[in-house]
Amino acid sequence: MLNKQGFDLWANEYDQTVKVSEESNVYPFAGYKKILNTIFNEVMQTVQSKVLDIGFGTGVLTSKLYENGHQIDGIDFSGEMIAIAQAKMPLANLIEWDISNGIPNEIITKKYDAIVSSYALHHLTDEAKITFIQQLLPLLNDDGKIFIGDIAFQTREDLEKCRKESAGYWDEDEFYFVADEIHSVLGDVCTLEFHRISHCGGVFVISK
């Protein structure tokens, strides 16, 4: 699994890696643009909203929101990714922090209209993802929503099918969302929808 140093090294090549995988419509990034656009369009429904981006990377999604007048806070543990994103969003509040330690103190009492995360939470185990999502819920305004775009499948069978099709380059160190399994745990705690966007990706919309 990539650690902070791994992401630091990947930072300058990241956008190109995504482009190649996205354009070939293969795992892991098939549907990437559509997934980010879906989240972008949802957040744009509110004018000048307060947004928290978890694992913003080079800021592909959040910089577009920033340019459209939204107020951006973000968390990422890679200093190199932060440097690239901060150059695009000089006034954004970008915090260097490892989310495996939960929510940083700087934002624990804040409220957001939208919490977004794209292609970052699969670095957490399924158990840690559930705990983390539960920690994010109190940070939402009453009408606020969490939008998670990531490598994700409706069922475990769908995931296994993709694993077989992607033999040779499937990353065994990552933990991909299975919507049915997440729903069976979080369904009683919050409202959770899954929108499948590609054969290996989709968007979760979560509200209190």
Ligand SMILES: C[S@@+](CC[C@H](N)C(=O)[O-])C[C@H]1O[C@@H](n2cnc3c(N)ncnc32)[C@H](O)[C@@H]1O
């Ligand atoms: C695959 S990139 C996705 C970047 C961007 N959101 C996108 O959609 O292109 C994953 C990002 O999550 C960050 N990340 C991964 N694990 C993390 C952790 N435990 N704590 C904080 N950031 C993390 C990485 O540094 C990287 O910037």
